[in-house]
Structures are given as structure tokens and as C-alpha cells.
Amino acid sequence: MEIVRERLREDILETAAFGKLGVETGHGRTVLTGSEADQAAREYFVERLESAGLTVRIDPVGNIAGRWVPDGVDPDVEPVAMGSHLDSVPQGGIFDGPLGVYGALEAVRAVQDADITPERPLEVVSFTEEEGGRFGIGTLGSSVATGSRPLEDVLELEDDEGWTLADRLSSIDFDGDETIDPTGWNAWLELHIEQATRLESTGSDVGIVDSITGITNCSADVRGEADHAGATPMDDRTDALVAAAEFVQAVEEIASDIATEHPAAVATVGRQTIEPNVRNIVPGRVNVELDIRDVEHETMDALVDRFRQRLERIAERRSVETTFDRFRDDPPSHMSDRCTTAAVDAADRCGATAKRLHSAAMHDTANVSDVTDAGLLFAPSKDGVSHNPKEWTDWDDCATATRVLAETAAQLATSSAE
Amino acid sequence: MEIVRERLREDILETAAFGKLGVETGHGRTVLTGSEADQAAREYFVERLESAGLTVRIDPVGNIAGRWVPDGVDPDVEPVAMGSHLDSVPQGGIFDGPLGVYGALEAVRAVQDADITPERPLEVVSFTEEEGGRFGIGTLGSSVATGSRPLEDVLELEDDEGWTLADRLSSIDFDGDETIDPTGWNAWLELHIEQATRLESTGSDVGIVDSITGITNCSADVRGEADHAGATPMDDRTDALVAAAEFVQAVEEIASDIATEHPAAVATVGRQTIEPNVRNIVPGRVNVELDIRDVEHETMDALVDRFRQRLERIAERRSVETTFDRFRDDPPSHMSDRCTTAAVDAADRCGATAKRLHSAAMHDTANVSDVTDAGLLFAPSKDGVSHNPKEWTDWDDCATATRVLAETAAQLATSSAE
Numbered sequence: 042m043e044i045v046r047e048r049l050r051e052d053i054l055e056t057a058a059f060g061k062l063g064v065e066t067g068h069g070r071t072v073l074t075g076s077e078a079d080q081a082a083r084e085y086f087v088e089r090l091e092s093a094g095l096t097v098r099i100d101p102v103g104n105i106a107g108r109w110v111p112d113g114v115d116p117d118v119e120p121v122a123m124g125s126h127l128d129s130v131p132q133g134g135i136f137d138g139p140l141g142v143y144g145a146l147e148a149v150r151a152v153q154d155a156d157i158t159p160e161r162p163l164e165v166v167s168f169t170e171e172e173g174g175r176f177g178i179g180t181l182g183s184s185v186a187t188g189s190r191p192l193e194d195v196l197e198l199e200d201d202e203g204w205t206l207a208d209r210l211s212s213i214d215f216d217g218d219e220t221i222d223p224t225g226w227n228a229w230l231e232l233h234i235e236q237a238t239r240l241e242s243t244g245s246d247v248g249i250v251d252s253i254t255g256i257t258n259c260s261a262d263v264r265g266e267a268d269h270a271g272a273t274p275m276d277d278r279t280d281a282l283v284a285a286a287e288f289v290q291a292v293e294e295i296a297s298d299i300a301t302e303h304p305a306a307v308a309t310v311g312r313q314t315i316e317p318n319v320r321n322i323v324p325g326r327v328n329v330e331l332d333i334r335d336v337e338h339e340t341m342d343a344l345v346d347r348f349r350q351r352l353e354r355i356a357e358r359r360s361v362e363t364t365f366d367r368f369r370d371d372p373p374s375h376m377s378d379r380c381t382t383a384a385v386d387a388a389d390r391c392g393a394t395a396k397r398l399h400s401a402a403m404h405d406t407a408n409v410s411d412v413t414d415a416g417l418l419f420a421p422s423k424d425g426v427s428h429n430p431k432e433w434t435d436w437d438d439c440a441t442a443t444r445v446l447a448e449t450a451a452q453l454a455t456s457s458a459e
Numbered sequence: 460m461e462i463v464r465e466r467l468r469e470d471i472l473e474t475a476a477f478g479k480l481g482v483e484t485g486h487g488r489t490v491l492t493g494s495e496a497d498q499a500a501r502e503y504f505v506e507r508l509e510s511a512g513l514t515v516r517i518d519p520v521g522n523i524a525g526r527w528v529p530d531g532v533d534p535d536v537e538p539v540a541m542g543s544h545l546d547s548v549p550q551g552g553i554f555d556g557p558l559g560v561y562g563a564l565e566a567v568r569a570v571q572d573a574d575i576t577p578e579r580p581l582e583v584v585s586f587t588e589e590e591g592g593r594f595g596i597g598t599l600g601s602s603v604a605t606g607s608r609p610l611e612d613v614l615e616l617e618d619d620e621g622w623t624l625a626d627r628l629s630s631i632d633f634d635g636d637e638t639i640d641p642t643g644w645n646a647w648l649e650l651h652i653e654q655a656t657r658l659e660s661t662g663s664d665v666g667i668v669d670s671i672t673g674i675t676n677c678s679a680d681v682r683g684e685a686d687h688a689g690a691t692p693m694d695d696r697t698d699a700l701v702a703a704a705e706f707v708q709a710v711e712e713i714a715s716d717i718a719t720e721h722p723a724a725v726a727t728v729g730r731q732t733i734e735p736n737v738r739n740i741v742p743g744r745v746n747v748e749l750d751i752r753d754v755e756h757e758t759m760d761a762l763v764d765r766f767r768q769r770l771e772r773i774a775e776r777r778s779v780e781t782t783f784d785r786f787r788d789d790p791p792s793h794m795s796d797r798c799t800t801a802a803v804d805a806a807d808r809c810g811a812t813a814k815r816l817h818s819a820a821m822h823d824t825a826n827v828s829d830v831t832d833a834g835l836l837f838a839p840s841k842d843g844v845s846h847n848p849k850e851w852t853d854w855d856d857c858a859t860a861t862r863v864l865a866e867t868a869a870q871l872a873t874s875s876a877e
Contacts, residue, residue, distance in 0.1 A: 237690045254689060258738060270727035270750040271672055271819035272655045272843070275711070275718040282728055283711045286704035293693070293701045300693040309688035310700055311738045313731070320676060320729045320748045330738045332688045401689035425690075 042155040042447050044147055046440040052089060052143040053439070056082050056127065057135035062430055069430025072129040073175040074103070075209025082127045083215055086142065086167060093150050095165060099217025101192055102185040103169040103210045106221045109149050110162045119227035121159075121454040123148060123446065124166030126182070126405060130174050134432025136234045140420060140439055142167045144232040148447035152454075159454035161227055168405045175200045175209070183405035187223050187412045228380055228414045228453045231406040232446045234434050235419040236427035245396035247442045248419030249384045252336035253400040253407045254305055255373035257345060259331040261288060261352055264362040267317060267325025278323055282315060284359045285327035289313070291351045292331065299344060305399045306335040308344055336399045338372045374407040380416025380453065387448035393441050418446055460573040460865050462565055464858040470507060470561040471857070474500050474545065475553035480848055487848025490547040491593040492521070493627025500545045501633055504560065504585060511568050513583060517635025519610055520603040521587040521628045524639045527567050528580045537645035539577075539872040541566060541864065542584030544600070544823060548592050552850025554652045558838060558857055560585045562650040566865035570872075577872035579645055586823045593618045593627070601823035605641050605830045646798055646832045646871045649824045650864045652852050653837040654845035657816055664811035664859045666837030667802045670754035671818040671825045672723055673791035675763060677749040679706060679770055682780040685735060685743025700733060700742035702777045707731070707747060709769045714751075717762060723817045724753040726762055754817045756790045792825040798834025798871065805866035811859050836864055 060078025095107030125141025169182030478496025513525030543559020587600030
């Protein structure tokens with residue numbers, strides 16, 4: 042199969058013009074759900090789907106799907122679907138999302154042009170609000186499509202300006218009434234930029250993801266005694282910040298220890314709030330928030346247990362009161378063997394060097410993998426930079442990864458394996 | 460000499476009515492410079508001074524002094540002055556300040572009633588804005604009177620509502636044009652509540668302060684790399700918060716070590732700011748602010764040196780960039796031997812148990828001690844609580860400490876020692 046690099050490049054660059062930032066180096070864009078830029082990007086996408094002979098559907102949360110039914114194929118057979126998202130973070134890059142959307146469309150066009158006969162329809166999808174840039178919740182559209190969030194609740198979410206998601210979608214005329222149901226897909230593939238340097242540093246053309254890490258978040262609260270910083274002798278203090286500092290160090294130490302055997306395991310204290318946070322008062326209370334990830338749920342549980350135990354030891358030794366709350370627990374997602382095997386074979390056929398790896402960032406594929414066979418491919422990211430106008434993937438790399446995507450989709454759509 | 464406990468109690472309780480808080484337990488008040496409550500408290504004070512036969516002066520920064528010249532004493536002889544302040548922190552207590560002001564007035568009344576002949580005038584003083592509750596700078600009025608801050612600058616200070624100190628003083632008619640000059644005082648005494656528990660825990664009636672700790676403030680800045688909390692492996696991070704946490708612990712460890720030989724030495728990280736302070740981003744930058752105090756300037760310098768060295772070691776080992784800035788350095792203040800000896804003798808004559816101690820909190824006396832002989836007495840604080848409506852000193856304790864103040868002042872005013 043032949044990928045037309047210039048056709049793919051043109052679609053991505055046309056999309057990059059919507060919400061374009063005036064930056065000196067790189068190509069930046071801001072595309073928030075329901076903005077004018079989002080409307081323009083969506084309208085261009087619909088036009089490109091229809092130009093390629095795909096039939097477009099839009100669902101109530103604004104997800105867009107285009108279906109191509111090859112000649113002679115029963116339109117009711119479960120399709121192989123592919124795609125990603127068109128929205129961006131504020132001041133984001135032009136590849137994060139659009140590469141997967143237009144890579145999927147280019148893959149369909151490549152299959153159409155090639156001398157092969159798929160046995161299933163092919164579907165190209167763009168999910169709404171993957172970044173959570175406007176409504177604060179990532180992978181929002183795919184979570185509704187896969188049934189993990191109720192549509193009614195999501196439509197009532199409000200952005201910072203007090204608009205609901207329903208308002209925003211209605212204002213750009215993308216509040217559809219059709220159905221996009223991943224449970225009815227035979228398989229799903231997403232192509233995305235890596236947002237890290239494992240492909241670049243190993244000179245690999247394409248990444249084939251085995252797992253997407255789970256995320257668990259915890260809140261550790263440390264309560265000491267707020268006291269006068271001058272009048273309270275060193276041996277008469279119950280300083281919540283010093284106790285919390287010991288815990289912050291322990292989190293790094295324990296996670297580094299576990300990571301020697303589980304290299305994807307990470308734990309971070311990214312956020313800390315201090316009361317009263319005044320220079321001349323011994324801190325009375327500190328809250329730290331943890332982000333814990335791994336490709337194995339057991340490892341995440343083990344990290345949480347060790348953090349909890351260490352916090353209890355600190356509480357005893359330093360006479361502070363502590364609480365530990367695990368308030369979010371999204372388990373890891375595993376790609377299906379059928380999809381990853383097909384991708385490995387496809388890369389082989391394309392002469393592309395493939396690297397098996399995990400994804401530490403969330404993707405719509407995590408939701409889709411809950412309801413059908415899913416695969417996730419990565420293209421190299423220059424210096425790993427992402428969510429930034431300096432985000433970059435060479436056009437040749439885009440084309441190579443898209444070719445692997447197209448070969449994988451073609452194989453999934455022609456094999457009879459369930 | 461006889462202290463009339465009820466007269467002292469009445470003055471403090473009358474003053475407590477100005478800016479009174481509606482609290483369930485305790486007696487709270489908010490008296491900010493230039494407020495109606497401040498005006499009422501000042502007017503009551505002037506009236507009480509005049510009732511006791513003192514001649515009142517008000518200076519351009521609103522400091523108030525009342526002078527009593529005993530019969531036969533040359534009015535130009537340097538007086539012995541005493542006092543404190545009438546303002547409070549927001550939601551403060553009723554003893555912090557007023558005990559020292561009305562204790563001073565009661566001391567003069569006691570001398571007047573007693574069968575002794577002072578050789579010097581006695582002066583009762585209330586300094587403006589000791590707490591810094593409205594204009595953000597503590598011991599403001601005494602800093603102007605003693606020449607450490609220029610009057611013109613201070614009058615131009617603006618509060619949160621955009622009023623200058625000049626505006627505030629003018630609005631309550633306490634912008635005087637007379638002179639209150641501590642360089643012309645033979646000696647100065649301040650009675651204040653302890654705001655700590657050293658007197659209570661040792662069953663002492665009165666504290667006789669040797670030194671007021673100096674304060675130095677430093678800012679330590681730690682710059683690492685902000686990174687994705689999922690995609691950045693543990694061994695590839697430059698986490699500014701973990702580095703800062705190591706420093707926070709080092710500050711406690713080093714200060715505790717030094718405090719074994721210098722018990723007044725304390726060092727506190729009370730304030731910490733983190734960028735970006737987002738749960739799923741490895742912190743890129745952390746700033747910590749230190750408050751360092753001791754009664755010896757050399758010890759403060761030694762603490763600063765050790766903190767700076769430790770920060771450099773952390774920077775090297777963790778590959779973070781650091782800067783360390785000592786942006787404030789107020790040296791310790793030492794009370795004059797003449798005043799403390801007089802106070803020790805006075806306590807002895809009163810049958811009061813006295814404890815020599817240091818003050819870890821700032822007082823107007825620190826400024827005055829730069830320009831004349833100064834002494835500072837403490838009355839016990841119940842549970843050490845202060846800056847709070849639960850602040851309390853028993854009336855008997857107020858009276859005992861005031862009697863020691865009166866005896867000390869009388870001795871200073873009758874001895875011919877310079």
C-alpha cells in the first residue's frame with residue numbers, strides 16, 4: 042500500500058491553521074471544544090471524510106465517525122475503526138491528535154487505492170475533548186461512547202465561562218443524534234505521537250504499545266501545630282511541613298526502588314498546599330497530592346501500600362496526625378494481542394523498525410480497550426516535546442507510521458479471526 | 460507602692476470594648492491604625508493620661524506620650540519612659556499592648572500615690588502600628604520615633620484600601636506636630652505579655668528579658684525540570700520539590716543541632732511556593748522562605764552559612780539550580796544591664812519570682828534599645844496563646860507584673876546613675 046505523504050501533510054497543516062498561534066518557532070494551536078477553531082477543524086474533517094467517500098455520523102457528545110463500506114461488504118459487519126482527536130491543550134502542538142485522525146483517513150484512502158479487498162467496513166473517528174482543555178476531564182468523548190460516563194452528566198459539565206458542553210456543541214452545530222458505539226467495532230487502532238524519546242533514542246520508526254499505564258491519585262494530609270516561628274523552640278514543634286518533606290522524599294525513594302524492577306512505575310508529588318504558608322509561622326497543615334502510575338495494577342497497589350505505611354511511621358515518630366485517601370484509581374489498559382501482533386507483522390511488511398513499549402500518557406484507546414480489541418501505535422516525537430508549539434514529528438516519520446497503521450487495519454479487516 | 464488592681468483592670472477592659480469581637484469564649488478585639496476603634500482607644504487613653512495629671516503630646520506618626528513632672532523636678536531632666544501599643548492584630552487579644560500601656564499609667568499613678576520622690580519626670584507612651592496589622596510593617600511608630608525609618612516614607616505607606624498612613628491618622632485627628640524622641644529618655648521600660656509558656660511552666664510571676672532575638676529572612680530558590688508525571692521515568696527526573704524537601708528537613712536538623720548549645724536559636728520554613736503545583740506534573744521550581752532567629756548575631760550568621768552550604772550540596776547531588784538570598788537581617792537587641800538589674804531588684808522587693816529570659820517576638824523595645832537604655836518585662840500568658848481572643852493573663856498576674864514595673868521605674872527615676 043502507498044501512503045501519499047503530501048496528502049497526509051496537507052490535511053495536518055490545514056488543521057494546524059485552525060486556532061493557530063503566532064509563535065516564532067514551531068507550529069502552535071489552541072483548539073478548545075466548541076470554539077470557532079474547533080468548529081472549523083471539524084467542518085474540514087467532515088468535508089475530507091466525505092471527499093473520500095465515507096458516510097459521516099455525529100453523536101450527541103460531538104464524536105465524529107466516517108464509515109467506508111468496501112464494494113461487496115455487508116454494511117452491518119463490525120468495522121475496524123481508527124482515529125484519535127482534533128482538540129488540543131491551550132497552546133499545544135499540531136500533531137497531538139490530528140496525526141491519528143488524518144493518519145486513519147489516509148490509511149482508508151491507501152486501502153481504497155490498493156489492490157486489496159477488505160472484508161469489513163473501515164471507520165475513521167475523532168473523539169470530542171480528549172485533552173480536557175475546556176471541561177477539565179480528559180478522554181471525555183470516548184468515555185461517553187464506551188459507556189463509562191453517562192451522557193446526561195457530561196453534557197451538563199460547565200467550563201470556566203459557565204457554558205455547558207451541550208451549549209458549546211450546539212453553538213457549533215456538532216450536537217448530533219446518531220450513534221457511535223465502540224462495542225460494535227471489530228477492532229480499534231489509534232496512531233499518536235509518542236510524547237517521549239524512546240523511539241527517537243533507539244532510532245525506531247514506530248512504537249507498538251502493549252499497555253497504557255493506570256493512574257491512581259492519593260491525597261496525604263499532615264496536621265501538626267501552627268506556632269510562632271520565633272517563640273517556639275526547635276524541640277517543642279510539631280511542624281507539618283518538615284513531616285511532609287520527609288514523606289515527599291520517601292515517595293521518590295520508594296518509587297525509585299520499585300522502578301528498578303518495574304521500569305514504567307512512577308510516583309510524583311506534583312501538588313502541595315501549606316497552611317497558613319506564612320514565613321514566620323511554623324506550618325500547621327500540609328496536603329500533598331500523589332500521582333502514581335504503572336502498567337500493572339498490583340504494582341500501583343504496592344506503591345500505595347508502602348506510601349501509606351511510611352506516612353504512618355512518620356506520623357508516629359513526629360507526632361503529627363495524618364490521613365491518606367486514594368481518591369482515584371484507573372487501572373492500566375492492555376492492548377489486545379490480536380492488534381499488537383497485527384501491528385508487529387505490519388511493521389515487518391513495511392520494513393519499519395518497531396519498538397514495543399508502554400504509554401505513560403492517557404489516550405482514548407484506554408476507554409475503547411475496555412469494550413473491544415484495541416491497539417495503539419506511536420510515531421516518534423522530536424526531543425519528546427509535546428503540549429507545546431515545539432512539538433514535532435518529521436513528515437517521513439508521519440508517513441511511515443501511517444503506513445504501518447494502514448497495513449495493520451487492512452490485515453485486521455481481511456482476516457476472519459475474531 | 461500599691462498597684463490598684465481594679466483601676467488597671469478597668470482601663471484594660473474599657474480598651475477591650477473598642478473593636479470588640481463577638482466571640483463565645485475569651486475577649487477579642489480588632490484595632491487597626493486609623494479605625495474608629497483605634498480612635499476610641501486613643502481618645503480614652505488621652506483622657507486617662509490627663510485625668511492622672513500627665514501632659515499629652517502627639518507626634519506626626521501618631522505616637523502618644525503623657526508626661527508627669529513630679530513637684531520640684533526640673534521638667535527638662537531626661538524622663539524615664541514606659542509603655543507599649545494600643546493597636547492589635549486582626550482578631551487579636553486584649554492584653555497584647557494595652558497591658559503595657561495601662562501598666563505604665565498605673566505605675567505612674569502608683570508612684571504618685573506613694574511616699575517617694577522621683578528625681579526625673581515619668582512618661583507613658585503608646586506607639587502607633589506595633590502589629591503591622593494595617594500597613595504591613597511591625598513596630599512602625601517606634602521605628603520613626605527612634606529614627607530608623609524616615610517619617611516621610613512611612614506617612615506615604617498605603618493600606619489594602621489605598622489609604623496612606625497620613626490619611627488614616629488625619630481622619631482620626633491623631634496626626635500631631637509635637638516631638639516624641641526616645642533619644643531624650645533616660646531609660647525605657649515595656650511590660651508585655653510573654654506569648655509563650657516559660658513563665659507559666661516555671662510558676663514565675665514576671666519575666667525579665669535580657670535580649671530580643673534578631674530576625675533574618677532568606678529565600679532559597681530551587682529550579683529543576685517540570686516534566687510529565689507519567690512519561691518521565693524515576694531515574695530521568697530533576698524534581699525541584701524533592702530537592703526542596705531535602706532542604707526543608709536539613710533546616711530543621713541543622714537548627715536543632717545548633718539549638719542544643721543556643722536554646723533561643725530557631726529556624727523555620729514557613730512558606731513554600733511550587734511551580735506549576737499541578738498534580739500530574741513533576742515540580743519544576745520551588746521557593747522556600749526561611750525565618751531565622753537568635754539572641755546572638757553570630758549564631759544567626761552560622762545558621763545562614765550552614766543552610767547555604769547544605770543547599771549547594773543538594774544542588775550538586777540532585778543537579779538542580781539553586782540561589783540563596785538573605786534579604787533581611789535585623790540584629791538581636793540587648794537590654795541594658797542598668798534596666799535589668801533594676802528589674803531584678805524590684806521583683807525582689809515585691810516578693811515576685813522573676814525569670815530571666817529572651818524574647819523571640821519583636822517589640823517596640825527593640826527599636827528603643829538602639830537609642831537609650833531599655834528594659835522589657837513579661838507577664839505570664841495562659842497556655843502561651845496570643846494574637847487570638849483566647850489570649851489571657853490573670854488580673855492578679857497583671858497587677859504583680861505592673862508592680863514590678865512601677866518599682867523598676869521608681870528606682871531608675873530616683874537613682875542618679877546615668
